[in-house]
Amino acid sequence: AQxxxxxxxxxxxxxxxxxxxxxxxxxGGTVNLFWYVQYPGQHLQLLLKYFSGDPLVxxxxxxxxxxxxxxxxxxxxxxxxxxxxxxxxxxxxNEHNNDMRFGAGTRLTVKP
Amino acid sequence: GxxxxxxxxxxxxxxxxxxxxxxxxxxxxxxxxxxxxSLGQGLEFLIYFQGNSAPxxxxxPSDRFSAERTGGSxxxxxxxxxxxxxxxxxxxxxxxxxxxxTQYFGPGTRLTVL
Numbered sequence: 001a002q003x004x005x006x007x008x009x010x011x012x013x014x015x016x017x018x019x020x021x022x023x024x025x026x027x028g029g030t031v032n033l034f035w036y037v038q039y040p041g042q043h044l045q046l047l048l049k050y051f052s053g054d055p056l057v058x059x060x061x062x063x064x065x066x067x068x069x070x071x072x073x074x075x076x077x078x079x080x081x082x083x084x085x086x087x088x089x090x091x092x093x094n095e096h097n098n099d100m101r102f103g104a105g106t107r108l109t110v111k112p
Numbered sequence: 113g114x115x116x117x118x119x120x121x122x123x124x125x126x127x128x129x130x131x132x133x134x135x136x137x138x139x140x141x142x143x144x145x146x147x148x149x150s151l152g153q154g155l156e157f158l159i160y161f162q163g164n165s166a167p168x169x170x171x172x173p174s175d176r177f178s179a180e181r182t183g184g185s186x187x188x189x190x191x192x193x194x195x196x197x198x199x200x201x202x203x204x205x206x207x208x209x210x211x212x213x214t215q216y217f218g219p220g221t222r223l224t225v226l
Contacts, residue, residue, distance in 0.1 A: 036215075099171075100157060102156075
């Protein structure tokens with residue numbers, strides 16, 4: 001079964017710092033990749049997704065992620081974080097069998 | 113329009129009791145997913161439905177867990193003889209189809225087993 005690894009459990013940054021959250025998956029076939037975000041007290045919501053085409057995907061709020069097939073990775077990046085980015089971020093992988101696997105999540109704390 | 117709704121929002125039960133959690137997906141969404149979110153454990157996939165059928169039940173943790181969906185809409189997740197380790201937030205999500213579509217999540221049901 002596929003697995004999704006998010007190596008950073010908790011990341012603490014100051015405002016304007018750059019962010020990169022790691023995500024690796026184990027499945028070697030064709031996959032769809034997602035990043036979801038859960039702001040404090042809110043529902044999980046989609047941040048961005050990759051299905052095919054340009055491996056650099058841009059999402060909402062200035063986030064982007066790059067799919068590197070050779071590394072089985074889909075890292076999330078943002079050049080300059082804001083206090084409002086404080087949230088929990090989940091990477092998810094779907095391998096075309098309609099099943100979605102999530103990583104354990106990375107909690108991001110941005111200090112003002 | 114209305115999003116995914118779940119009820120109850122909170123449920124406290126005694127060990128050994130049965131509980132039933134409900135999910136109302138977004139109207140027209142054929143795919144429905146159940147997840148469990150435990151502290152520090154991320155999201156654990158439980159089961160998904162395509163219409164009323166559940167092709168993949170592999171995520172259900174034990175035979176105490178079951179789920180059904182009727183009319184291609186509302187789904188219920190039932191946990192029999194609850195145990196303390198069942199305490200978690202149970203999340204439901206729906207999407208227009210399976211696989212590539214964005215999942216829209218509900219607010220979850222926080223289950224506490226005493």
